[in-house]
Amino acid sequence: MAKPPRNPASGILFVDKPQGITSHGVVSRARKAIGTRKIGHAGTLDPMATGLLVLGANNATRLLTYLVGLDxxxxxxxxxxxxxxxxxxxxxxxxxxxxxxxxxxxxxxxxxxxxxxxxxxxxxxxxxxxxxxxxxxxxxxxxxxxxxxxxxxxxxxxxxxxxxxxxxxxxxxxxxxxxxxxxxxxxxxxxxxxxxxxxxxxxxxxxTKVGPFSVENASALDSDLETQLVAPATVAAQLFETVQLDAQQSKDLSDGKRIALAPQAATPIAALAPDGRLQGLIQIVDGRAHVLSNFPRDAQPLQQQQAAALEGDTVSEEGTPNNG
The missing domain is CATH 3.30.2350.10 (Pseudouridine synthase)
Structure with a gap:
């Protein structure tokens, strides 16, 4: 039997862990609910404990490094x-x-x-x-x-x-x-x-809290976790200063170029692509952006690729439609 396609959606998941389950048990439940094995956490809770557990799915696991050390x-x-x-x-x-x-x-x-x-x-x-x-x-x-x-x-x-x-x-x-x-x-x-x-x-x-994030906004473990993923850009904007890239800056940064940006003392800085997604975390040195962590665009789910093909579109290797 063929394995179901992996869900490539990236995001941070805030779960209100109930009593009596391990944090790794929550991770296991999230993997099944979201449809990917690539899930990590930003600090565990004992089985006896309840409350806010922060998980990351797919590319968003790269953000967990910055969440672990929060108060x-x-x-x-x-x-x-x-x-x-x-x-x-x-x-x-x-x-x-x-x-x-x-x-x-x-x-x-x-x-x-x-x-x-x-x-x-x-x-x-x-x-x-x-x-x-x-x-x-x-x-x-x-x-x-x-x-x-x-x-x-x-x-x-x-x-x-x-x-x-x-x-x-x-x-x-x-x-x-x-x-x-x-x-x-x-x-x-x-x-x-x-x-x-x-x-x-x-x-x-x-x-009850991890940094600026509150358990009041967390999802119950028995809810539809796949729909509760929070975009990496939304989470990063609550943690860091942001800079909005234009189309050329976004392309240049993707190509590995150190683009010119106005000096900022903050580190890291969340660089947002024109479509609003988190493109990367950067620091600015001598007016140039140095990438600390890239956040690649999510691949398109297989079922969407198949639907696009039926509509006559072709799909690139990155999983985005090419319409000519």
Whole structure:
């Protein structure tokens, strides 16, 4: 049986990941829904977590490099009163803190612990993170029973706001965190619990923003994902300065020429072709455009090529109709 034609459409896909599925499971679903194997992601979420997952299809995977390092925003619930060997609710919990120790944790003490973890800090990643140790993932070693202690790394927690405090058998903190890429919210939960001497772990995690992109505009995983692809030009315009090319500039840039453009300090700059598509990301050096990444025009889907042929058109090797 012949394989179905690959869908060449390029775009960025913003998905609201549900709980209980891995990020790679979302990628697999997207591959089937869109009709291409060329799909990548700009950072994963744990199966327990929900929220914004950013995928790229076909040529738009080239944009993911610029999305990975964007700041993130999360809402989360930190449970004080027990620690976890995974720093979240999916691990083995310690014995609960005694009631007297938990009662001694005042609102002011919580505020001080949170304040100490705000700003530019050194953070020890969770032992079940995806960081590699001697070529193996830390979580693989930890789950095999090996002791894993990762080196601290510099991160920035620009906001760590306690929204509500609920007291009962445990103390649950609903929090909002704005942070740099590479910050572990599980580690924040662990460190708050350690600072208060009662232990802490994460029970709920939701990614609400990646850079300027919000989960409010993301697609549900069970929606028609093929129709939810966002044009690379639209995404690039939210990340970078743009320059509009005329037809000759567009051709020259495609031919590898370093076209003359007005100096701009911004890097990268999104170069838009006359038809509005993203032609490439460039930097301008001495008044000339240097290409950082090309974004080739998508090939025409096979079914459109066949339809064009039936109408008497010929199709070029690039998949665009030649009408004479």
């Amino acid at each position: 993130k925003q999360y809402t989360a619930t930190i449970r004080l009163g027990a620690s976890s060997n995974t720093d979240d609710a999916e691990g083995e919990l310690s014995e609960p803190a005694d009631a007297a120790a938990l009662a001694a944790v005042t609102d002011d003490a919580i505020a001080q612990a949170v304040a100490a973890l705000t700003g530019a800090i050194s953070q020890r990643p969770s032992s079940v993170s995806a960081i590699k140790v001697d070529g193996r993932r830390a979580y693989t070693l930890a789950r095999a029973g090996e002791e894993v202690v990762l080196a601290e790394r510099a991160v920035t927690v620009s906001a760590f706001d306690v929204l509500t405090i609920t007291r009962g058998e445990f103390i649950d903190l609903n929090v909002l965190v704005d942070c740099s890429s590479g910050t572990y919210i599980r580690a924040l939960a662990r460190d708050v619990g350690e600072a208060l001497n009662v232990g802490g772990h994460l029970t709920v995690l939701r990614r």
